[in-house]
Amino acid sequence: MIFEGLPTTPRSEELIDKAFSRAARSGRAKSGLEAQQSMLQTAGNILSDNLENVVTEWPDFGVVDPFYRELADAVLRRELDARTGEDGAEQVGLDALRASLSEVTWASRQVETIQREYNTKLRKTDPETARKHRKQAFARMADVVEEVEADLLRVGEARNALRDLPDIRPDEPTIVVAGYPNVGKSSFVNGVTRADNEIASYPFTTRGIQIGHFERNHIRYQIIDTPGLLDRPADERNDIENQAVSALTHLADAVVFVVDASGSCGYPLDAQLALRDAAVDRFDAPVLTVCNKSDRSRDVEADAYMSVTEDENVDAVLDLAVETVDWEPDLPSRSG
Template identity: 65%
Template sequence: MTYEDLPTVPRAEELIDKAFSRAARAGRAKSGAEAQQSMLQTAGNVLSDNLQNVVTSWPDFDAVDPFYRDLADAVIPASGDTPAGVDGLRTHLSEVMWAGRQAGHIRDEYQSKLRGVDADLARKHRKQAFARLADVTREVEDDLLALGEARDTLKTLPDIRPDEPAVVIAGYPNVGKSTFVNHVTNARNEVASYPFTTTQVRVGHVERDRIRYQLIDTPGLLDRPQAERNGIERQAVSALEHLADCILVFVDASAECGYPVETQLALRDELVERFADIPVLTVCTKADRARDIDADVYLSVTEEEGVEALLDAAVEAVDYELELPFEG
């Protein structure tokens, strides 16, 4: 489950206008107390159904893949007294569900009052019901706004599939990560941004033995030490722990990237410790210029050296088995 299918969240006034305009049309088809009953039923149904549909359109966060759950925790800000992340979303959703149920209760309460009364009294009760329906809907105006903003943020997350094997590429800027991803995949057409970084995440795909592997370059996350990441970025790195099946740490032994080799290797060592349960391979990039480090693979994309060897090493490290249908 990703968040790309989340529908637009309506605003409180949009819902009220929709409910009352439909109610007016329904009332014109009848007369007397019956018209008031039809208007009330229509308005109550529209508000109750639409408010509850806002809630049911969101996934059950207990069932969402941990990668996407942790990303939501990372990117959703606090709103007023409501906490950030998934807990905050649950609070907003609970409030909207309450309003939807209240709209249904108000509809039912006033329908009973409309039975057996004359048209004038029925109109009075219906107006009272409309006022209460509007008040309940406006009471969750801020919750609807917060959910709408969260939805817009979540839909911008990169399309990364937790059910497909993922090779995450790490290393300081300018060490050749995007050059490699572009060279072996169609990643030029697959870029997106995390809302908390200023650079684009590159996601490319390589197929081996009918298995599609994601190659993910995450600038702004795994390109500097943990101590230099802000809280949101550290949370996003936690999300990557659920996703990554292998980490490739690119190290420019020539230091032409602008970072000393010792600094790059220190980042590698930190990632080895952080991703202790995941294979971490050291890749010496720009190997046609320098290769004075111990590495699992020596790579020079410009010279076509080590490209296939690196892909083979990554696939072997992931050790992913395709699940085939049971054959009896």
């Protein structure tokens, strides 16, 4: 997962202490003017390099898969406080993170500028004046790093919020299972996938989502049940939850919408079909209507009928979903 390997973001005080303590050690190994030059070089390099690394470890959100980009934005809108940009407008989500990363980049370059400026001053001077210049440089570098303390904290919070997102793979064919609670979605996912199903949690769902995998013709598929998101109408979701659903629209290659015509799920059939119609409008992927509990009632027009509890037509429904996905793997071309 693209956010899993993000390193811990250092605090400004931590960076400054690290840079100046190592600079002091490098200075003790030399004397006179050379000692001051070595200290300046060491501190400047550590600060600028570490600040730059904070930024470069993050993926380029311009090329990140749209699923993860929208998902990250939804998570950060929930987890991070808004910040105010130069134009006075509030920035939230990815915009706030990008703004903080930009500030950290600025700080890295400012430290480099200070380092170059004082390197010049230290070239032709006596050791005592060089020591004063070096101390001035350290003070200015520390001021720059302290100026981006809030940005470093925000980047660290973003890393903590994103690193434990479910490992969902946008490059694998994906079937999203939707429908009201108690219609049999989770039982269907459990029944058609391997025993090592992953149960993972989005920050904006009350229950963990279920991610299963199965294979057809040597192709691995992932199938996802998302309780708390796709089991109620859009007007009952908050903005962040709706954005999470929007992220799923980039991921789904097919949607299996499960209905219960018997009504034993506790929701009337017309409400279930209204939610199904909303899914058809929301997803670009094809939406299959599947009537579960068909041993109790088939009183609905559907693409397929099954009974998970009776193990009737479950595999046929999965085969229909695979056929609907119509996935063609990218195979290496053969030359010659």
